[in-house]
Amino acid sequence: MVAATKATPQTNAVTNKKPAAKxxxxxxxxxxxxxxxxxxxxxxxxxLRADTKKAIEAAKRxxxxxxxxxxxxxxxxxxxxxxxxxAKKAKAAGARKATGKAAATKAAPxxxxxxxxxxxxxxSKKAAVKAxxxxxxxxxxxxxxxxxPAASA
Numbered sequence: 604m605v606a607a608t609k610a611t612p613q614t615n616a617v618t619n620k621k622p623a624a625k626x627x628x629x630x631x632x633x634x635x636x637x638x639x640x641x642x643x644x645x646x647x648x649x650x651l652r653a654d655t656k657k658a659i660e661a662a663k664r665x666x667x668x669x670x671x672x673x674x675x676x677x678x679x680x681x682x683x684x685x686x687x688x689x690a691k692k693a694k695a696a697g698a699r700k701a702t703g704k705a706a707a708t709k710a711a712p713x714x715x716x717x718x719x720x721x722x723x724x725x726x727s728k729k730a731a732v733k734a735x736x737x738x739x740x741x742x743x744x745x746x747x748x749x750x751x752p753a754a755s756a
Contacts, residue, residue, distance in 0.1 A: 630637065 632640075
């Protein structure tokens, strides 16, 4: 069974002959010229290797810079989101305080209707609110101008 699966080698008259001796090709150029060309080829190879190494290093630097820029942008966006959330919470808290104060001021005149001191207090409160809103608007503009250049970078 095993012998049947084995391939039997062909014996041929051509395969039994010894290989003919190959003739060496005569070089077209002198040995010194060929040596010079070999040296030049080696120099080109070394230059290519050096250039490749430099290109790889430059690419590595670019990758590092891009990675750092991406991380910085992610940090900035995260901080901007935190600031936005904090501003939203502060605004909501301010609105709650304002509604609480409005309810208190509505209740206060009914309690102190006999006293005449409530009118000047209300006027001073309105003046204070106007002063506060005037000082707040430039601060908001500053925050927006600070955020705009960083977002474009």
